[in-house]
Amino acid sequence: MLLRSFQGRWDLGYTPAPRQIHGYLSHARHSLAYLPRQLDWLRFLDGSEEMRQAVRSDPGLYSRWHAPFISRELDAPARLRILQAHYRFLLERFPPRLRDKLLRGHDVRIGTLRLRNGEAVHLHLRKPAVRAMGELGLYLVTGSKEVLSSCIFTFGGEDGLLIGAMQGSWSFLGRAPIREFTRGSHGVRPKNLLLTLMRVLARLYGIERLRGVAQAAHPFAARIHADYDSFWQENGGIPGKHGFHELPRFGARRPVRLLPSKRRAARRQREQFLDEARAVFLRALDWRRPSQPSPDDQRDASRLPPAALHPRAWA
Template structure:
């Protein structure tokens, strides 16, 4: 029988105080100490590498098919993770450390394993792919206005403003995250129609260690009427080719952040080249036309600044169209620069402004939060 005023002994006569530091135990206070110990153990387990890996198996909406097929996909993901455990765990920790990245990870769970598949350059290994992925989001979190980051990666769309085409119709510029299971880059800049349906897209990522922009995709419309649509769009841009405008916007993005190194993917190194899927654009021809030089790694190194004709180099009867083209291009570049400069209200404030009974939707918010010069 225990003596009065003494705590009961544990198994083999060892009490809870034996598990704690000498100053941590106070008679009669063993329950709070045990609770603290339990909380510390739970937090330690939750922050461990296996726990992060297992947590990354949840809410995988990108794994489709019956249960057995999803199980096989999960096993492949685990096997690939084990092949590079420390690097993948650091990436998971990076995603968990930032609330914006946690939200984006829920919206696009493929982000967790983008580096385990074909990505940007077919010559890259897994570690190079993972390095590029981390560098892009480190850059985006540091340099993009927080509101713009939320619009692009949390809601999936940011409208930058409108351009007036030759026929009087409106064209809009939009920023979007990569397409579902995208493998060509992490930021998609699009030229859209008045309904914000894409007409032309350029997809790129940013490296922040040795500042560079890597372009993985420059794509126009598809289908049997694609050529006709491109011709019509070129006429509405006063004779400027849409892909020329998209490249000018990438240069404007690079200029805004002082980036002078631009790399564009070649046909041979494109990640979809070896998948058997057709490429609808001849990248090599366009990058060569833009004075790009092919490198051994499958990139075209583009000039640090875009080369434009001067008005004096244009025939006199074409100069009025040339001036309209240049004015349109400069307006598009200003729309992008404004979006990268102007602060956007954080997402909770925008939701509060919309109110609970306004029927607020992300598409409605596009018009409300666009940048107009």
């Protein structure tokens, strides 16, 4: 299995020779340093056709847990535990067709939202280009395929739903696309929309903890410009262990009746937009869709009651 893991690192073949040599040496050094755990991980990767396909598409999985992953305060055993929990979750609980596309490295459009001017924005799921921040990415994309915001996350089992990155639009786009989206969504900022959907995801699957990586613990802390800590704290985050903020699974909202009358209509329009986004997101993750008719999927459907698909249940 160790030999196959070296042979399977086709991704290193596309790097310059010095980097390629360093990559193979690093892979060997860490594999031997954590040999029992590495063998256990390799057995997991070879244990199902889905995981064999996943590692063919993403050979970096062989050694993902060897380097800093999501938070620099996680040690190697914790990184491996989280990585195994994530893929077990996908195998056991994620909609099969969606899961298989993601494991093959496909980009999947899971829904479309309409802004007040009629323009469309899309929600996409795919593996992120930089995997050190997490294993899945939720992207808010314009009709011209420009990324407005992205959220990189990992299903961490007992460690919770872990958010390793919450990024804004591509820097060369400037602030104009963000302003246009915020106007068109009645005041919803792109990052806040994605955080709302992460809260929906945690509650949908019964995940008790939602956690966002702290600025100082980010694997690329020296390179990022976004103020992660302020964003988490604005949304109710409390600094916790291992370089994470503990986030509430429900967002705080001021009752409409307490708002000035001139702001109530805007608030209702904003909530209507968020309801639509929640409904689109929930439909993409519904086990009971006709495109997933296997007996296993039908048994899984019992975990999601019909009332759960009403977006107000997730506000």
